[in-house]
Amino acid sequence: MNCFICGGEFEPFLEKDFRLKNLGRCEYLHCANCGLVISKTLYEMPEAQWRALNLECHESYQGSDFCDADPRWLERLHRQAEMICELYDKKIFSPRERFLDYGCGDGKLADMVNEKLSAPAVEKFDEFMTKPEYLQEVSPAEFGAVMTCSVFEHLIGRRDVEKILRLIKSDGVFLLHTLIAEEVPRDANWFYFLPPHCTFFTNKAMQILYEQYEFKGCAYNVGARMWLMFKDESRWRDFKSKDLRGDWARSEQFVDYWKAKPYR
Numbered sequence: 001m002n003c004f005i006c007g008g009e010f011e012p013f014l015e016k017d018f019r020l021k022n023l024g025r026c027e028y029l030h031c032a033n034c035g036l037v038i039s040k041t042l043y044e045m046p047e048a049q050w051r052a053l054n055l056e057c058h059e060s061y062q063g064s065d066f067c068d069a070d071p072r073w074l075e076r077l078h079r080q081a082e083m084i085c086e087l088y089d090k091k092i093f094s095p096r097e098r099f100l101d102y103g104c105g106d107g108k109l110a111d112m113v114n115e116k117l118s119a120p121a122v123e124k125f126d127e128f129m130t131k132p133e134y135l136q137e138v139s140p141a142e143f144g145a146v147m148t149c150s151v152f153e154h155l156i157g158r159r160d161v162e163k164i165l166r167l168i169k170s171d172g173v174f175l176l177h178t179l180i181a182e183e184v185p186r187d188a189n190w191f192y193f194l195p196p197h198c199t200f201f202t203n204k205a206m207q208i209l210y211e212q213y214e215f216k217g218c219a220y221n222v223g224a225r226m227w228l229m230f231k232d233e234s235r236w237r238d239f240k241s242k243d244l245r246g247d248w249a250r251s252e253q254f255v256d257y258w259k260a261k262p263y264r
């Protein structure tokens with residue numbers, strides 16, 4: 001198997017035994033070139049078992065106010081919602097274009113944003129969990145903004161990445177919250193090796209992806225732990241000209257903010 005980001009060779013990385021109903025010994029691979037780590041076991045798992053595993057794991061925290069991997073989860077969601085609302089106030093996002101929360105789970109973040117806006121703007125979609133008000137399907141180039149929050153670590157290969165990134169319009173913005181490490185620790189006890197996490201991005205892998213999708217500018221909001229990636233040059237310039245609250249890092253390249261452990 002070759003790396004779906006850079007085409008490099010995958011090498012054995014480590015193994016971990018989860019002792020779950022749907023997941024026992026799990027084998028991880030590491031790309032010698034870009035450092036991407038994937039779970040071979042999860043990538044090769046039959047679709048039905050993968051879905052069952054996701055349910056087994058999600059049921060343990062969705063709808064609650066606590067998450068093992070991120071104890072300050074709720075506070076972060078508030079910061080993300082505030083950031084998004086400010087971007088509406090400052091006209092970076094417009095109520096005239098569609099904003100999608102892809103893989104929204106129980107929809108908490110989208111609800112927080114919509115409660116603060118005069119016209120609710122964020123639409124919800126989740127492949128593994130659906131509610132009557134959620135979109136049932138999404139089509140390419142429909143959205144001015146696509147957000148994934150704690151989703152990218154659950155994706156399986158190029159197909160899943162492509163499914164999401166192609167939803168963004170040619171002048172749209174991608175919002176991303178996941179963990180992106182300088183180097184994935186070769187340590188089975190690392191907190192991010194959780195049962196349904198199957199893809200672990202490095203700064204280098206993300207920079208390659210950023211170039212493949214021809215993003216023009218990138219910003220990272222430290223408090224919200226969220227990246228923004230702009231497809232359109234003039235929208236990026238407009239964003240850069242705004243005076244925004246909080247700590248931001250901005251670059252024409254992918255913002256490789258997390259350089260050393262613990263990467264959060």
Ligand SMILES: [Zn+2]
Nearest residue numbers: 003006031034
């Ligand atoms: Zn690679």
